[in-house]
């Protein structure tokens with residue numbers, strides 16, 4: 001048997017042994033009894049821990065148990081080889097507790113991702129494994145010792161190109177997003193393993209792995225700070241529900257099921273259901289950071305100045321707190337800058353305390369309970385409520401939008417008259433209950449709720465496509481990470497909302513994390529060079545300071561620009577291996593759907609399930625996803641974050657025109673152009689936007705209907 005063959009056989013044996021040890025670990029956990037804990041609380045915790053452990057130990061035969069190996073450099077003065085570690089998705093140990101596979105997140109695994117010949121990090125060699133359906137089929141060794149590499153003639157390089165890595169990068173895409181745990185690149189790994197306390201922004205061009213890195217960072221943090229993060233929570237925020245369905249398998253595949261994945265609408269959705277949309281200028285103003293000051297004023301404007309004496313009858317006595325003392329108490333509480341609702345409670349206690357002191361002066365000794373009892377008496381409650389009335393978020397926002405005088409008082413010096421006019425309802429609903437709230441309203445309700453009562457903070461939030469969030473949306477996330485940190489992912493060139501950010505330091509300010517810092521990713525793992533080159537022509541118009549990604553895919557891709565009818569273009573694409581996305585202007589969806597049906601193609605429509613009747617969760621728990629279809633029909637507004645092996649982009653001019661202004665339209669087009677992994681067909685009837693620099697429609701048309709084919 002050749003050396004490689006016998007080595008492969010040994011590795012297969014090792015894999016089989018590791019699998020059986022994983023089975024043993026699982027059996028052991030299954031035999032443990034959660035009820036053996038001392039009391040019901042610890043029993044419940046133990047049962048949950050055991051259940052999680054069982055999930056982590058589940059062996060999926062299609063998922064390789066390990067994907068890499070590092071051979072430590074022998075210690076100085078020792079003769080034999082150094083220790084070796086197999087790196088995998090989870091830890092597997094033998095019956096003596098010795099590790100057979102180490103978790104990719106363990107510190108010992110770091111050199112697998114980061115070591116280079118220049119910085120070998122104590123390892124002599126790195127091995128990568130090739131798998132086909134869970135079966136080990138190949139391995140590839142890379143020496144990191146200078147002596148070996150000098151013999152190969154590349155002693156100073158940063159690392160050899162790995163065929164296994166390339167195969168992974170080039171693999172045809174099918175189904176929802178997958179993890180990249182076997183091939184995380186050094187600059188990505190640095191971000192993944194940043195300390196938990198660090199809030200960071202990851203700016204990166206399309207396909208540079210921002211989403212992948214953000215999710216792996218969540219998995220890493222859950223591993224490195226297991227107790228804290230499972231107790232306090234991890235939140236992954238995505239731009240829409242179909243995107244969340246696209247990424248939902250990544251964390252579970254990494255053994256992590258305890259992160260909540262939600263859209264911003266879902267996060268603020270507890271306050272009221274969204275029942276309306278509104279013009280972009282109104283929504284933009286509602287998302288402006290100045291609204292925070294308006295709302296603060298609106299909430300605190302409720303506090304009145306005590307004018308009367310509080311009279312508290314108790315037995316045959318009538319205790320009194322004069323108005324000036326009550327005023328003093330109110331001022332002191334306001335100066336403490338507490339939340340509004342807490343302030344109300346403190347006022348009750350301050351008034352009660354003044355009564356308590358008078359009672360004690362008569363020689364009666366009272367304890368703290370008496371203080372509480374006094375604070376809860378009706379005269380104290382009524383007096384405090386009159387001075388510091390309860391505020392309900394919906395009622396307050398209802399009043400702000402329907403009472404011009406009140407709005408003017410709250411917005412004076414903050415919003416112009418024209419802006420106030422924009423906010424005011426012209427035909428106010430009759431009651432707060434009948435108001436048709438918009439998403440921007442819900443975000444304002446969330447701000448009000450936080451002015452009243454502190455919002456609970458989770459330990460870490462990963463926010464994707466963050467460039468699209470308004471200042472007020474960012475504030476709502478920032479407050480949910482007030483005692484935690486965030487990983488903010490985005491690309492300013494892909495900003496497509498009217499309220500989007502154009503500067504990451506503003507984003508950090510709105511998140512209340514001004515010390516956060518910005519990392520950049522530049523290597524593009526998705527979009528082939530020819531497609532990037534086309535999309536990058538838009539950059540000077542949409543984001544002058546930003547660079548296109550550097551394509552790491554070896555294939556330059558296929559790019560075709562044609563005016564041939566859609567029905568003629570599609571059959572040539574749908575027959576190809578890998579997923580196909582047909583991206584169309586939202587308004588063209590019904591018409592294109594009819595065309596697809598007419599030519600007999602089977603397809604799924606991205607986002608369609610969001611409109612389906614019934615509870616959202618039912619749709620989400622349903623296993624099938626639109627991303628399991630071979631052909632997806634994608635409204636341009638939902639293309640962000642997705643990728644397909646082959647993309648047909650229908651009617652670019654229509655995609656641009658659908659946005660409120662040309663710059664946003666071009667950014668939407670940039671997003672749509674950068675979804676392709678292997679091939680892109682741009683199909684158009686109208687002239688292409690001049691920024692693409694392709695010239696007139698006639699020039700792009702060849703007789704065959706495919707002028708630009710590379």
Ligand SMILES: Nc1ncnc2c1ncn2[C@@H]1O[C@H](COP(=O)(O)OP(=O)(O)OP(=O)(O)O)[C@@H](O)[C@H]1O
Nearest residue numbers: 180183184185206207208209210211212525526641
């Ligand atoms: N290190 C890597 N190894 C292999 N594939 C990778 C790597 N990094 C990223 N990818 C792949 O590149 C593709 C793009 O990644 P991802 O969607 O995370 O990029 P993005 O920067 O979020 O893109 P966009 O800005 O378009 O949302 C995915 O298929 C991902 O699996």
